[in-house]
Amino acid sequence: ARVYSKSREVMIRAAPRPKSQWIGQLTIGSSVRLKSAEPLRGAGDCPAFYAVEPRGYVCVDGERATLDAADPMLQTLAAHAPLADQPLPYRYGESLGLKRLFKVEGIETPEWPSGMHDKRHMQVRPRSSVAWTREVEAGGATWLWASDLTFVPKDKVKPYEAATFQGVHLTSEVRLPIAFFRRKPRPKYRLTEENQLEKTDAVWERLDRVGLTGKSRQVGKRTYLETRDDGHWVLDRDAVVVKPRKSRNPWGRPIQLGGGAPEAVAEGPRSTWIEIAALEGWLIAYEGDRPVFATLISAGRNGAEDPERTEEAEPFVPPSTTPLGQYSINRKWVTKTLITPHVDADDWIEAEVPWSQHFFSKYLLHAAYWHNNWGDGQSGGCVNLSPVDAKWLFHWTEPAVPEGWYAVQVTRKDPSTRLVIHR
Template identity: 35%
Template sequence: MTTDARLVPTSKLKPARGSTFHGVDMRKGWELPLAFVRVPDAYKYDTSKRSLEKAGKLAFHTPIQLTGKSMRIGETRLVEAKDGTWIKDSDVAIAVKPSELPSFAAKTKKWIDISILSQILILYEGTKPVFATAVATGRDGLGDPKKTYSTVRGTFKIREKHVTTTMDSHEVGNKFELRDVPWVQYFEAGYALHAAPWHDEYGKPRSHGCINLSPIDARRVFMWTDPPLPTDWHGVQASESTGEGTVVHIHP
């Protein structure tokens, strides 16, 4: 039985168990810059001979502590891991601290930083990063959100939060209906942060414009942001009585 009481034959269904990927708690020894492997065939390399000699395979979505150093060998740009090996930057989604933080990053104010080029989301409390993960934003990258499947850019605030909700589209040639999408947080028109149990491609542009997170990360972000969800509520809207929504800062 679906959420609106319709019946669907089990023969027409398949399970979407959701990715087990999750980001890292920056309060437990991690520092920026760090990276997440975003391709299934990534390797770390020994560059001591100024050539790319494989020094071990990297598991998909593995988090890696970086030193901040980079180099080029031919046309290939590499970044250095803390263990002294090097990784192709095209194989990882890299989380870095902005050279200049926004003016609202003060004291313990919560805000979310999202980079479309890096495909990275970082939770901040003032100037301190507390959590980092890879996400999947709009599949058309830095295109015009009004004309393409790109994520809107700018500074917004979370408007409403839903433990689950139906997300659909009525655009010609772009019809979909997703029931019970978990951990949804709308911040601008139909754009939202939400779990995407139907794929595991975090670290690459993929969505119709929303910011896709793994189910584990989506719940973590949902529980961290404001307004807080009152006990036994299924959703909450930012207001004078419930509280102001957390800032969402999206940039290239």
């Protein structure tokens, strides 16, 4: 038996009480297995709670959540469910300035369960984003059925081009250091018989990568790095060189550069951690003392700074700046809408941002579907990843998201992936 979500946000609680701490979420199209078919007495507006796997409790009221797999509304909602097995769970586009509508004449619209629409943001300012699942025709126009089940006019949305870049999984053959190439193609150099380095006609394309041997050569004022690509060399300033900044991991063990499988561990924490070079624009994921994955990221467009302690509840970080320091993943969402409030204008909306992982204040690791500019700072301070990389990292980090859950929040018992962010 399972409990099925009929809402965009159904909370999994730590205890069978309406105001108990949330530890997870369900959404449209998701369900979770019951731990027990025996209902627990509810409170307030909740008639009954049910224990779910692997932990927690869900309020089953028939309106937002149900035990009935044949509920007609579930079948209707299934067409609007996010594709949680894809790097991009929705289709996405840039708003050109638009107004959401609850109904459109000529489109049969069900009476949705309460709380489905984002009524606070019916006006979507230009350059905000929209997420949708379906296109429908009515009255000679095409409408997009948005993730909150409102309608937006297709001609007011500019679809984003899919970002296809992805990082590299490290093995005994593919190991650090690695060079990535950002912004534009970069020339390959060859060593001549006179021990000079000359430019060839061949290039590494933008966002290509190549292994490095670790050897370098000084020619005049220029430094060249030897690659593992058929004797080619690269000018050091043309490359984003990814290699550990320190010799030891956060637990004091020497870092191994050889790649390959990490040491086997008993069930429990895998000692996962992530090193992020905010200004250089790269990320390395580690299991214990071994790097297992490397990629380019996009951090804050105004750089990176240490958070300043203030009298306010949270430390201050300058706008569009990535916070330096050590943090831990504490919440994860398959998608999360990010909202930047504005006093004198409509809020800035980034709709249904995939693979969002919170680590500090308002800052997250997440996919960016609105740009393909990896290795350079372009974010509002969060750490942007390509959709493919963000999805892999989301499922790799701790805590794990249980089967059927759409989001998870760390409890004291949960392991949590550590982040080390430096310039």
